[in-house]
Amino acid sequence: MSADWLRELEKPTTAFFEAFAQRAAGAQGPRNATRDAVQNLTPLVDWAAYLPHIPHGLLGLGAAFRLKPLLAEASFLRILSTQLHAFAVEARGRGLEALGSGSWANLDMAISTHRPSIAWGEAMGIEEVGPADFQRLESRVERDMANVGHKAVMARDLGELFLALESPRAGGRVLLALAAFLCASEPFDTFWNQRAARRLEGVPPVPHRAPEAEPAAHTAAAREICDSGLVDLLDSFSLRVRAGAGSGDLLAPLVLAASEKQLDARRDLEGKTSWNFVYLAHLAKRSLGAGPLAPETWVQGAALVNLFPTDEEEDRPRAVPPRVPAPDPASGLLEAILDAEPQQAMYHAAELLAQGNEGAVLGILAEAASTNDPAFNHSHQVLAVAAAADLAGHLPGRVRWAMLTALAKSLANGQGSTDLGRLADKALDLINN
Numbered sequence: 001m002s003a004d005w006l007r008e009l010e011k012p013t014t015a016f017f018e019a020f021a022q023r024a025a026g027a028q029g030p031r032n033a034t035r036d037a038v039q040n041l042t043p044l045v046d047w048a049a050y051l052p053h054i055p056h057g058l059l060g061l062g063a064a065f066r067l068k069p070l071l072a073e074a075s076f077l078r079i080l081s082t083q084l085h086a087f088a089v090e091a092r093g094r095g096l097e098a099l100g101s102g103s104w105a106n107l108d109m110a111i112s113t114h115r116p117s118i119a120w121g122e123a124m125g126i127e128e129v130g131p132a133d134f135q136r137l138e139s140r141v142e143r144d145m146a147n148v149g150h151k152a153v154m155a156r157d158l159g160e161l162f163l164a165l166e167s168p169r170a171g172g173r174v175l176l177a178l179a180a181f182l183c184a185s186e187p188f189d190t191f192w193n194q195r196a197a198r199r200l201e202g203v204p205p206v207p208h209r210a211p212e213a214e215p216a217a218h219t220a221a222a223r224e225i226c227d228s229g230l231v232d233l234l235d236s237f238s239l240r241v242r243a244g245a246g247s248g249d250l251l252a253p254l255v256l257a258a259s260e261k262q263l264d265a266r267r268d269l270e271g272k273t274s275w276n277f278v279y280l281a282h283l284a285k286r287s288l289g290a291g292p293l294a295p296e297t298w299v300q301g302a303a304l305v306n307l308f309p310t311d312e313e314e315d316r317p318r319a320v321p322p323r324v325p326a327p328d329p330a331s332g333l334l335e336a337i338l339d340a341e342p343q344q345a346m347y348h349a350a351e352l353l354a355q356g357n358e359g360a361v362l363g364i365l366a367e368a369a370s371t372n373d374p375a376f377n378h379s380h381q382v383l384a385v386a387a388a389a390d391l392a393g394h395l396p397g398r399v400r401w402a403m404l405t406a407l408a409k410s411l412a413n414g415q416g417s418t419d420l421g422r423l424a425d426k427a428l429d430l431i432n433n
Contacts, residue, residue: 002019002022002023002036004019004022004023005019005020005022005023005033005036006036006040007019008020008088009036009037009040009041009084009088010040012085012088012089016085016088017081017085017423017424017426017427017428018427018430020033020081020084020424020427021077021081021427021428021430023036024077024080024081024428030076030077030080031164031165031166033080033084034061034065034080034084034165035165035168035171037061037084037087037088038058038061038161038165038168038171038174038175039168039170039171039174041058041087041088041090042058042174042175042177042178043095043096043097043174044092044093044095045057045058045087045090045091045092045093046090046091046092046093046094047093047096047178047181047182047185048093048116048185049091049093050091051185051186052146052147052185052186052187053147053150054147054150054154054182055090055091055378056086056374056378056379056380056383057083057084057086057087057088057089057090057374057379058087058158058161058178059153059154059157059158059379059383060083060086060087060374060379060382060383061080061083061084061087061161062157062158062160062161062164062386063083063157063379063382063383063385063386063387064076064079064080064083064382064386065080065160065161065164065165066160066164066386066389066390067079067366067369067370067382067385067386067389070362070363070366070367070389071363071366071367071370072367074425074428075366075367075370076370077424077428078370078371078421078424078425078428079369079370079382079421081424081427081428082370082373082374082420082421082424083374083379083382085374085375085420085424086373086374086375086379089375096117096120096177096181098117098118098120098121098124099121099124099125100118100121100122100123100124100125101122101125102122102123102124102125102126102127103122103125104122104136106118106122107119107122107123107180108140110122110180110184111140111141111180111183111184113184114184114185114186114188115184116180116181116182116184116185117181118184119177119180119181119183119184120177120178120180120181121177122180123173123176123177123179123180123181124173124174124177126173126176128169129162129167129169129172129173129175129176130167131159131162131163133159133176134155134156134158134159134162134175134176134179135155135156135159135289135290137155137176137179137180137183138152138155138156138159138286139290140155140183141155141183142286142293142294142297143190143193143296143297143300144183144188144189144190144193145189145190145191145192145193145300145303145304146186146187146188146189148275148279148304148307149279149282149300149304150182151182151183151185152282152286153278153279153282154178154179154182155179155182155183156282156285156286157282158175158176158178158179159175159179161175162175162176192234192299192300192303192304193296193297193300195234196234196238196295196296196299196300196303197296199234199235199238199299200238200241200242200295200296200299203241203242203295204292204295205291205292205293205294205295206241206245206246206247206250206287206292206293206294206295206297206298207246207247207292208246208247208287208288208291208292209246209247209248209249210246210248211246211248211249211251211252211395211396212246212248212249213245213249213252215396215398217249217253218249218252218253218256218396218399219253219256220253221237221240221253221256221257222253222254222256222257222260224236224237225237225253225254225257225302225305225306226257226260226261226305226306226310227310228306230303230306233302233303233306234299234302234303237298237299237302238295238299241295241298241299242295247284247287247293247298247394248394250298250301251280251283251284251287251391251394251395252395252396252399254280254283254298254301254302254305255277255280255391255395255399255402255403256399256402257302257305257306258276258277258280258305258403258406259399259402259403259405259406260310260316260402260406261273261276261305261308261309261310262274262276262277262406262407262409262410263316263317263405263406263409264308264309264310264311264315264316265308265309265410265413267413267414269308269309270377270380270410270413270414271377271378271380271381271384271414272308272380273308273410274380274381274383274384274387274407274410275380275383275384276304276305276308277384277387277388277391277403277407278383278384278387279301279304280301280305280387280391281386281387281388281390281391283297283298283301284390284391284394285390288394317342317343317346317409318343318346319343319344319346319347319349319350319405320343320344320346320347321344321347322336322341322344322347322348326348329348329351329352329355329357330348330352330357330360330364332344332347332348332351333345333348333349333351333352333361333364333408334364334367334368336348336408336412337364337365337368337408337411337412337415338368338371338415338418339412339415340412340413340415341412342408342409342410342412342413343409344412345408345409345411345412346405346408346409348408349361349404349405349408350401350405352364353401353404353405358392358400358401358404361404361408362385362388362389362392362404365385365388365404365407365408365411366385366389368381368411368415369381369382369384369385369411370382370421371418371421372411372415372416372417372418372421373416373417373418373419373420373421375420376416376417377414377416380414381410381411381414384407384410384411385407385411388403388404388407391403
């Protein structure tokens with residue numbers, strides 16, 4: 001463990017990226033640098049001061065590892081280093097040091113009675129942490145939509161980060177303890193879940209099943225999600241669940257509606273609106289891994305997407321060709337995003353999708369997200385693109401196209417500073433050359 005790297009994690013300076021580059025050298029370097037950050041920083045962040053919100057530095061680390069297969073090595077190291085920097089500059093508190101007995105009964109009590117410090121301590125006392133522990137916490141707070149469902153998403157994503165880091169023993173306890181702390185934190189919000197449950201009494205869990213409905217049915221359901229008031233939406237979407245729709249035929253209109261909401265998002269709402277994709281990816285993965293979900297879980301997902309504003313169709317941005325033709329659609333898409341030209345980004349994304357190059361679009365979105373300072377957009381870009389990668393395999397083609405086009409627009413419209421990424425590139429180049 002590098003002393004320089006630990007000093008930079010404790011108090012970042014202009015030498016942060018040089019220290020990262022030294023620590024991240026070698027095949028296991030990125031994993032080791034991230035393990036150091038998780039183990040040393042997680043107990044120091046003032047999580048209680050952020051509540052009911054949750055900072056995204058740590059959450060974005062998991063997204064960076066999920067995007068690794070889509071990125072060149074240099075781009076992965078860039079996005080990992082800037083995300084680590086975002087984590088390192090989050091506000092510090094007095095630290096969480098409690099250590100309990102490792103009792104799940106005590107941990108469940110702490111969640112039920114909203115005592116996050118006890119939940120942290122009991123989780124820190126668990127000797128051998130495994131993926132099932134994170135899944136247990138996730139299921140414990142599935143009904144809780146406080147802060148638009150962050151608790152359950154964090155529980156799953158911290159478990160995925162634990163696996164990406166190859167199950168570190170000490171780091172695993174810290175990640176589980178944080179998940180437990182957040183699950184026990186107030187407020188609890190089951191408003192949507194309770195109202196959905198009243199409409200779905202006696203309905204069995206929704207089976208995990210590929211989409212079967214015609215595209216027109218998905219479009220009609222998406223229109224209801226976007227245009228209805230909350231009560232009407234709860235009624236109509238609950239009827240679809242009652243009619244026996246499987247997970248695929250519920251997820252598809254939810255993602256279509258989320259894509260339309262993303263197209264309608266103003267620049268200042270791009271990041272918050274893209275959380276829809278993060279939450280829907282969580283539902284898709286949970287449905288696949290945990291088996292049939294309670295029917296009200298899908299309805300509360302519809303209520304979340306419905307929460308965000310919808311514009312009139314004539315006011316929605318449309319694809320516009322660039323003033324100067326690009327050498328090829330791929331370079332055109334990347335340049336349009338980096339130049340903050342959302343309509344041109346939509347145009348080039350549509351070109352690539354029409355050619356059957358969905359993988360290229362997703363890769364370019366990941367590359368564009370890797371250049372952006374996560375502190376500028378609270379890591380929303382990296383989280384959204386990672387969510388799209390997670391969702392892609394669960395969706396029909398036309399829904400994937402809508403999602404990717406909307407994200408191309410979103411990344412361009414929300415483009416911020418690339419200065420931090422350039423600092424990271426410079427430091428990594430010096431080490432590698």
